[in-house]
Amino acid sequence: MAEIGIAAHPVPSRAGYLALTFLIAGSLFAGAFGFGVIHNLRRSTSSLALAAIAALAGLQAVLESLRVMTAYTYPLHGLRLMGIWAPHVQQIAPEP
Numbered sequence: 001m002a003e004i005g006i007a008a009h010p011v012p013s014r015a016g017y018l019a020l021t022f023l024i025a026g027s028l029f030a031g032a033f034g035f036g037v038i039h040n041l042r043r044s045t046s047s048l049a050l051a052a053i054a055a056l057a058g059l060q061a062v063l064e065s066l067r068v069m070t071a072y073t074y075p076l077h078g079l080r081l082m083g084i085w086a087p088h089v090q091q092i093a094p095e096p
Contacts, residue, residue, distance in 0.1 A: 014068050021065045028058030060084055 035051035038044070063083045066072075072080075 025058045025061035028054045
């Protein structure tokens, strides 16, 4: 007959997901740098927009993984969530 017991569940390792997030964020920051160099050479608005989008996406990836990297207080969690969602709210909010 099997016994039922209560024990602490082991916390799974998130190292793989964190490494993947940093790989993606690094690629986005490298893309932002590359588009910034292209903007500096050609002065096109499209390369500036792509640089800003890539930098913002990289920053969001880092903010998403901040919870895994450090233990922080609840007010910082609210700021982290605002940092993740603020660019999206600004895009969909109607302009006066």
